Every structure is written in structure tokens, then in C-alpha cells.
Amino acid sequence: MEIISLIKEQIDDALKNIGITNLSEEYVVEIPPQDELGDFSSNISFILAKKLKKNPKIISQELSKELTKSSFFEKVENVNGFLNFFLSPNVYQRICSHIVSHPRNYGKIDIGKGKIIQFEFASVNPTGPLTVAHGRQAVMGDVIGNIYEQTGHIVQKEMYLNDAGRQIKLLARSLWVRYNELLGSHYEIPEDGYVGEYLIETAKIVLNKYGNSFKDKWNEEIENIFMEEAVEDMLNKMLHTLKRLDINFDVVFSEKLLFKNNIVDITLGQLKSKGYIYEKDGAIWFKVSDLIDENDKVLIRSNDKIPTYFCDDIAYHYYKYLRGFDQVIDIFGSDHHGHIPRMMASIKALGLPDDFLKIVLHQFVNIKKDGELVRMSTRKGEFYTLDELIDNVGKDAVRYFFAMVDPDTTLNFDVDLAIKKSNENPVYYVQYAHARICSIFKEAEKRGIKYERFLGLNDLNKNEEKMLLRELALFPNSLKNACLQFKPNLLTQYLEKVSSRFHHFYNSLSVLNAESYELMQARLNLCEATKIVLSRGLSILGVNAPESM
RNA sequence: GCGUCUGUAGCUCAAUUGGAUAGAGCGUCGGACUUCGGAUCCGAAGGUUGUGGGUUCGAAUCCCACCAGAUGCGCCA
Numbered sequence: 069m070e071i072i073s074l075i076k077e078q079i080d081d082a083l084k085n086i087g088i089t090n091l092s093e094e095y096v097v098e099i100p101p102q103d104e105l106g107d108f109s110s111n112i113s114f115i116l117a118k119k120l121k122k123n124p125k126i127i128s129q130e131l132s133k134e135l136t137k138s139s140f141f142e143k144v145e146n147v148n149g150f151l152n153f154f155l156s157p158n159v160y161q162r163i164c165s166h167i168v169s170h171p172r173n174y175g176k177i178d179i180g181k182g183k184i185i186q187f188e189f190a191s192v193n194p195t196g197p198l199t200v201a202h203g204r205q206a207v208m209g210d211v212i213g214n215i216y217e218q219t220g221h222i223v224q225k226e227m228y229l230n231d232a233g234r235q236i237k238l239l240a241r242s243l244w245v246r247y248n249e250l251l252g253s254h255y256e257i258p259e260d261g262y263v264g265e266y267l268i269e270t271a272k273i274v275l276n277k278y279g280n281s282f283k284d285k286w287n288e289e290i291e292n293i294f295m296e297e298a299v300e301d302m303l304n305k306m307l308h309t310l311k312r313l314d315i316n317f318d319v320v321f322s323e324k325l326l327f328k329n330n331i332v333d334i335t336l337g338q339l340k341s342k343g344y345i346y347e348k349d350g351a352i353w354f355k356v357s358d359l360i361d362e363n364d365k366v367l368i369r370s371n372d373k374i375p376t377y378f379c380d381d382i383a384y385h386y387y388k389y390l391r392g393f394d395q396v397i398d399i400f401g402s403d404h405h406g407h408i409p410r411m412m413a414s415i416k417a418l419g420l421p422d423d424f425l426k427i428v429l430h431q432f433v434n435i436k437k438d439g440e441l442v443r444m445s446t447r448k449g450e451f452y453t454l455d456e457l458i459d460n461v462g463k464d465a466v467r468y469f470f471a472m473v474d475p476d477t478t479l480n481f482d483v484d485l486a487i488k489k490s491n492e493n494p495v496y497y498v499q500y501a502h503a504r505i506c507s508i509f510k511e512a513e514k515r516g517i518k519y520e521r522f523l524g525l526n527d528l529n530k531n532e533e534k535m536l537l538r539e540l541a542l543f544p545n546s547l548k549n550a551c552l553q554f555k556p557n558l559l560t561q562y563l564e565k566v567s568s569r570f571h572h573f574y575n576s577l578s579v580l581n582a583e584s585y586e587l588m589q590a591r592l593n594l595c596e597a598t599k600i601v602l603s604r605g606l607s608i609l610g611v612n613a614p615e616s617m
Numbered sequence: 618g619c620g621u622c623u624g625u626a627g628c629u630c631a632a633u634u635g636g637a638u639a640g641a642g643c644g645u646c647g648g649a650c651u652u653c654g655g656a657u658c659c660g661a662a663g664g665u666u667g668u669g670g671g672u673u674c675g676a677a678u679c680c681c682a683c684c685a686g687a688u689g690c691g692c693c694a
Contacts, residue, residue, distance in 0.1 A: 072633090096633080096634090096635095096636080097633095098633055098636085099633075100636095100637075101636090101637055101638070101639090101640095102637085102638080105637080109636090109637085111635090111636060114635095114636080114674070114675080117674075118673095118674090123674095124674070147637080148637070148674095149636095149637095149674080150636080150637065193694070230694065233693090233694070234693070234694080235693085235694065349692085350692095351692055353692095362690090363690095365691095365692090366691090366692045367692095368692085369692040370692060371692075372692095374692090376691095376692065376693085376694090377693070377694045378694095380694095381694095401688095402621080402622060402623095402687080402688065402689090403687090403688055403689065404688095404689085405620090405621050405622075405688075405689065406620080406621080406688085406689040406690060407689090408621090409620095429621090429622080431622070431623075431687075431688090432687075432688085434687095472630075472631095473629085473630065474630080474631080476622065476623070477622095477623070477630075478622085478623065478686085478687065479629090479630090480628090480629070481629090482628085482629075485628085485629085485643085491642090491643075491656065492629080492642075492643060493642090494641085494642060496656055497642080497656075497657090499656090500654085500656050500657075501657095503654080503656090504653090504654060504657085507653075507654055508653055508654090510653095511653050511654095512653080515653090542633090545633075546633085549633060549634095553634085557630085557631080558631095558633080561630095561631065561632090561633095561641085562633095564631095564641075564642085565641090568641085571657055571658065572657095572658070572659095574653080574654095574657080574658085575649090575650095575657065575658045575659085576658085578652075578653065579653055580652090580653045581652060581653070616654085617654095617656075
């Protein structure tokens with residue numbers, strides 16, 4: 069039951085009745101700017117006006133006359149060409165009973181038709197603690213993944229681990245320096261190495277495990293040990309931090325696996341067979357210029373024959389295809405945007421479907437501390453870690469805060485403010501609405517009132533009740549928009565609107581002291597419906613829906 | 618230089634993708650029922666949507682130019 073589509077069905081029927089078929093343009097059914105104007109409105113007349121070269125007011129007059137015949141609407145008005153709908157009371161009743169009878173899956177819609185979708189996010193070099201910027205990406209990926217599950221997709225969440233390559237070697241050497249430091253031997257951390265103090269902790273682990281056997285000794289074997297130890301510890305810490313946010317991955321995919329399974333060679337072979345590969349100056353190149361307006365790129369380096377990051381990434385995505393996903397959605401920071409056209413080109417070159425890969429970007433997080441913006445650099449060891457943020461603000465607020473901002477917007481995070489007044493975060497507003505409803509039901513029980521489902525629903529005709537119900541009816545639509553646009557903030561915004569409508573209703577009408585028994589039951593139903601939407605919405609956001617707070 | 622994203626109230630963000638009088642929270646000011654939770658509700662102040670043009674019934678949204686910020690243009694990842 070998705071209210072906007074139902075209204076559109078009514079409009080389409082009316083169009084047919086007045087002889088208008090094959091309308092190709094999309095028209096909109098939405099909520100008018102003022103509640104008094106109607107429950108919903110549509111711009112259909114303007115769309116038709118352009119097409120039929122007729123005055124929109126005349127068209128909406130014709131249409132409103134036709135639509136009034138339907139029992140779906142109490143009345144249909146036309147104001148300045150807009151069609152404004154007032155739903156019949158029985159539609160509101162149906163909404164309420166529908167929600168109450170589907171507590172576990174109200175809002176689900178089938179956009180995906182069971183497609184298997186992989187989400188890749190929070191893929192980082194395991195070279196240091198996660199920062200708040202990573203937190204944004206992790207929450208975003210997790211929430212969009214959840215939304216995809218609600219919209220008829222089968223979702224797998226995966227993290228890619230860059231556990232090979234130059235950065236890791238630098239990390240190993242930096243760790244070794246810290247390890248020697250513990251043993252009283254002093255070396256310089258290499259240029260571009262990792263100076264953050266978190267490596268001291270890791271060094272202690274190595275010291276515990278291996279004793280002083282690597283003191284003042286350095287060779288390839290030792291380097292490998294330090295690489296492994298460093299990556300393991302960093303990964304554990306990262307996963308631990310994410311777990312604190314209730315973010316869990318189905319798969320952590322190691323870069324090393326690409327080589328172990330020969331994926332790089334297989335991918336290169338595939339590209340070669342399609343004619344996109346050539347050799348020059350001892351390196352192997354990808355003919356990007358055949359596909360897009362960009363220079364060719366190196367896949368295998370000339371001096372050490374090691375694949376570039378780009379090459380690995382192509383191989384990784386080809387492997388995703390071989391693993392059988394219908395679609396893959398990557399979530400990257402916006403600094404990767406230059407990577408997108410090349411990746412899309414490689415998808416085409418490999419002969420994969422055009423829509424196989426979708427890359428979603430998000431802007432950065434700036435941290436404001438003591439009134440100043442803090443630049444974050446893992447390498448220099450200057451950052452505000454995600455763990456600190458969770459310590460200070462708590463899981464629910466962190467998740468909500470990151471979900472509530474449009475991914476395209478740079479987020480200025482004022483840490484001091486977030487710590488000082490947690491009310492800054494609207495998550496409490498939504499949670500409070502939920503807790504309040506729970507408390508009504510507790511109070512009802514205390515008074516010996518037995519809640520009766522579906523009773524008295526036709527008494528729900530006050531404006532506050534209708535506005536709340538209308539909002540509840542939009543839940544599926546809100547999930548749909550969030551899904552199609554990859555914007556979790558549409559969901560948080562929606563929940564805030566629902567909460568606002570509820571608080572308003574609560575303050576102007578009494579539930580347990582209603583004028584009649586039937587009306588009280590009706591309002592209890594309305595409360596339950598609201599509770600269902602709030603708790604479903606919050607659970608998709610991964611935020612707790614408390615019974616009391 | 619070329620490309621991408623952003624610019625909205627003092628601050629943090631919206632605006633159902635071209636709709637009607639641009640909305641919330643925080644902050645400021647003023648109010649609320651001895652009754653279901655005052656983490657709430659109601660009201661006020663606060664805006665030339667970065668600037669200037671254009672497109673049309675209608676623009677924060679689309680097009681052009683400029684200004685400002687972020688970011689990318691490696692045999693780095």
C-alpha cells in the first residue's frame with residue numbers, strides 16, 4: 069500500500085475517462101505547502117497544458133470534476149491550476165489498519181525484485197585508527213544497504229582490505245621503529261611513514277609475542293612478519309570500532325586474495341581478448357582512450373611488474389562479477405571521483421552490463437574543535453578518531469548524525485557542541501516520540517484498559533489525526549526515494565516529520581482521556597501505527613528505539 | 618589550465634528533483650492545561666537562496682558567465 073501510487077492510479081483512470089491516454093511525461097503527486105490546501109496535490113495540469121496547448125486551469129477543472137466521482141476522495145479542488153486532493157475518511161482508516169496489521173514489514177516495496185546487490189564501503193588502508201570521515205562512509209553504506217533490503221534487494225556488505233603494497237611496507241617499517249624504541253634502540257621513522265602513537269601499542273603486542281628477536285635486525289622475512297602483525301592489529305581495531313556502531317560486514321576481502329586466486333591474470337586476459345591492452349616502455353597499458361576522453365593508464369608497472377592500484381581494482385570488480393552479483397554499489401569519498409570514469413570504462417571493456425557498477429560518493433567531514441577546523445591525516449597521526457566520537461556522543465547519536473546529512477554536502481562537525489549538548493542531535497526527538505508512545509501503552513495497562521485493534525477507526529477525523537496518518541502513509545514512498553537517490557537523510561527527515569506530527573497530535577488531543585471508548589481505542593491504534601513506523605525507521609538507521617529514556 | 622562537488626537564517630542542515638507564502642533543529646525573545654512523559658507544544662524575530670544574466674505559466678533547483686571553498690587530473694593508493 070503506497071499512497072502516492074494509489075492516487076496516481078486514480079488520476080490515470082480519470083485521464084482515461086476524459087480521453088487522454090499515452091501521457092509520457094512524469095507528473096508529481098506531493099504534499100501541498102500548506103495543510104489547508106489539501107492532503108495531496110498534483111501538477112498534472114501544467115504538464116498537460118504544455119502538451120495540449122490548453123489553459124491549465126481548464127484542464128484541472130475537467131479533471132477535478134472527473135476525480136470527484138471517485139470514492140477515494142472527499143473532494144478535489146483546483147487552485148491556480150493545481151489539483152488538490154482531500155482523501156475520504158475511509159482511506160485514512162485503511163491506512164491505519166494496514167499499518168497495524170503489518171508491524172514487521174510495513175513500508176517494504178519491491179523495487180529490486182530479488183536482485184543480489186553487493187555494497188562495498190569503508191574500504192581503507194589498514195594503517196591507522198578510523199577517523200570520523202570513515203565513520204560517515206561506514207554509516208552511509210550500512211544504512212543504504214539496509215534501505216536496499218527494505219526495497220526488495222538481497223544485500224551483501226563487503227569491505228576491501230588494502231593489505232598489500234607500498235603503504236603497508238611503510239607501516240611495517242614504522243612499526244619496527246616503534247618496536248625497537250621499546251627495546252631502547254633508536255631509528256628514524258621513514259619519510260611518509262606513520263608517526264601516530266597508536267603503533268606503540270601494536271609494537272607491544274609484537275614484543276609480547278616474539279620477544280626481542282628482531283631488535284636491530286631487518287630483512288625481508290622480518291618485514292613480512294611486521295606487515296602481517298601490523299595489518300592484523302589494525303584490522304582488528306577497525307572492525308572493533310565499526311562493531312561499536314553495529315556495523316558488520318558479510319565479507320572482508322583481502323587484496324592478497326586477488327593474487328592467490330590469479331584474478332589479476334584472468335582479468336588481464338579478458339581485457340586482452342577484447343583488444344584493450346598493449347605494451348609500451350616495458351609496462352602494460354589499458355586503452356582507456358578508446359572508451360573515454362582520458363589518457364591510457366598503466367596496469368602493470370615496468371620496473372617491478374607489480375599491478376597498479378587501478379589494475380587491482382579492475383580485477384577486484386571483475387571478480388565481483390564472477391561471484392555472481394547482479395549489481396555492485398561502491399561508496400567512496402569524493403576524492404575518488406576521478407576514478408569513476410576509468411572504472412566505468414573498464415566495466416565496459418570487460419563486456420559487463422553498463423549498470424553493473426554504481427559508484428556513490430560522499431563529501432568529507434571537517435572536524436571543528438576548540439573553534440578550529442582540524443585537518444585529518446592518518447599518516448601524520450593528527451585526527452579525531454571515530455572511537456573518541458563514539459565515546460563522547462554514543463552510538464545512536466553518531467549513526468543518526470551521519471545519516472541525517474545529504475552525502476553531497478561537506479559536513480562540519482563541531483565536536484565540542486556535540487559533546488556539550490546532545491540535544492543538538494534530532495535523534496532524541498525521534499526516540500522521545502517512540503518512548504512516549506510506549507509510555508501511553510504502559511499507562512493504559514496500569515489503568516486496566518485493554519487495547520483493541522481496529523476498533524473505532526472511523527472516529528479518526530480530527531485534523532491532527534489525519535495529518536499524522538497521512539505522514540505514516542508516506543513511509544514506503546520515503547524509503548523508495550532514499551533508495552533511488554542513495555540518500556539516507558531522506559529517511560531521517562521523514563522520521564522527524566512523523567515525530568513532529570505525533571508530538572503535535574499528543575499535545576492537542578488526549579488518547580486515554582478521549583471523549584469515548586471507541587475514540588480512545590482508535591487513537592491507541594493510531595499510536596501503535598506511529599510506533600511501528602518509528603521503530604521500523606529507526607531500525608533501518610541502526611538506531612535504538614527505546615521504550616523509555 | 619581542464620573536470621567534479623558545494624555555496625540557502627547567527628550556527629548545523631532541509632526543500633519529495635521545475636511547483637503554490639524557501640522549511641526544521643540549536644541559539645535569542647515571549648508564552649502553555651494541577652489530567653496519558655516539559656527531551657514536548659504554541660508564538661515572535663531572523664532570507665535579495667554567493668553575484669549577474671537567460672530559459673517559462675513558475676527557478677534555490679535547468680543553461681551561460683563570474684566569485685568563493687573542497688577535491689581530482691601519477692608506472693601513489
